[in-house]
Amino acid sequence: MTRALPSLIRRRLVGEIIRHAVPLGQLNCLPSEATRSADLGLGLAYYALARILRPKHIVVIGSYRGFSVVCFALALRDNGLGRVHLIDASRVDAFWSDAQRAKQHFSRFGVASLVSIYNMPSARCAQTVSPFRDNNPFIDILLLDADHSKKGVTTDVAYFGALVREGGFLCFHDSCAGGVGKTPFQVAEYLATLDVELYESITLEIAKGLTLVRKLPAVEMALDIQRRRREVVSTLADLAGCTDLPTKIRFELRRLKRSMEGLLAAVKQKERLFAARHRYLSNSAAACRKQITDLKKELRLLRSTGVAIEGTAASRRRRNTE
Ligand SMILES: C[S@@+](CC[C@H](N)C(=O)[O-])C[C@H]1O[C@@H](n2cnc3c(N)ncnc32)[C@H](O)[C@@H]1O
Structure with a gap:
């Protein structure tokens, strides 16, 4: 039995996606160049995630x-199940x-039947439309790419993060992006407020950044919380049974040391996120400076060619009138 090729191997389709579905965040060259190189960038990450997680x-x-x-919907089509x-x-x-x-737009890629569209603000959708307002976790992958202000991201996580199933993924686009014009891009600041001990997360530093956060199954979290509680209880019991002060102080200090180490690990994680963001911004600033230099060179060349053409046309006109 022959099986159809996975969607994204077909080069023509990749070109269509870049031209018509427009990956704004990763277009640092002309769409025609991106189409020629047939590099879907983050699109491959979206496709892979959905293929792997089904x-x-x-x-x-x-x-x-x-x-x-x-990109998500093509993976669902290749999986033979799911909805975006x-x-x-x-x-x-x-x-x-x-x-x-x-609908026609999605038909172009053969995925119209797999996509539902809700044309409204996310908060309104969460409050009024089923299954979003039903409070039952049903989302396997959530991608936030709308209001990038800290307030916007916080609101969307509050409404939709709660609907992600245990073990599911919350994905944040533009997690490395700096402010552009008047648009606040504060996804990284929001992420730095998360209690990282409770999550697994990774940031891909491409196309303005994509951070994937896995919502750990409650059982893992519950076990961890139980373990910590047992530790606290036994420490307290030890302290209660302690008769001489120096021993008690030694115990107390050890406990404080452990909790300081925990805090330090959380701070380090946040530092890593900011360092990644800083590195990304420096790289894109350098790329922008290079692009400006190249464009200036091209402009000079165009101007000198234009002058030469103008000169030739003028002398031709003169010859014709003589
Ligand atoms: C410009 S796109 C993001 C592009 C993306 N970063 C990329 O690289 O392709 C942001 C979209 O979010 C939508 N949006 C902004 N705020 C929203 C909100 N509160 N609820 C729903 N959609 C929103 C906008 O209409 C817009 O289409």
Whole structure:
């Protein structure tokens, strides 16, 4: 029996995705160049994640032209199960507000039947639309790529993070991005407030950053909490049985040392996140400076060519009139 090739091996489709689903965050060259190199960048990460995890429900909050949605949906099509829910309030332009056009857009990639579109602000969707308002965790992968202010990310995590199943993933795009114009990009600041001890997370430092956070199964967390509680109880019992002060102080100091080590590990994790963000921003600043130099060179070349063409045309005109 022959099986169809996985979607993303087909080069023509990759070109279509880059041209029409527009990966804004990773376009640091012309779309035509990106299409020629057929590099889907983060799109491959979205596709791989969905192929590996075989999710039933993926929720994407915010997408300009559906790049993440298409890459996820192609994986679901190759898996033979699952659905992508796109929530977008059309804050950038009205692209998603025409339901018919939105459906046709996804048909181009053969995934229209796998995508549900909710054209409204995420908070309203969480409060009014089932299954989001039902408080039953059902999301396997959640991608936040909408309001990047700290307040916006915090609100979206409060509403939708609670709907991610144990062992599911919360993904944050633009986790390494700095402020652009008047848009606040504060995803990294939000992430630094998470209690990292409770999560597993990794940041891919490409295309403005993608941070994947796995919601640990409650049983793992519960066991950990139980272990810590037992430790505290036995320490207290030891302290209670202690008759001489110096021993008690020694115990106390050891306990404080352990909790300080825990805090230190959490701070180090936050430092790593900021260092990653800083490295990313320095690299993109250097890339921007190089692009500006190249563009200036091209402009000079164009101007001198233009002058030469102008000169030739003028002398031709003169010859014709003589
Ligand atoms: C510009 S896209 C993000 C692009 C992405 N970073 C990339 O690299 O392709 C952000 C989308 O989020 C949507 N959006 C912003 N705030 C929102 C909110 N509160 N609820 C739903 N969608 C929102 C906007 O309409 C927009 O389409």
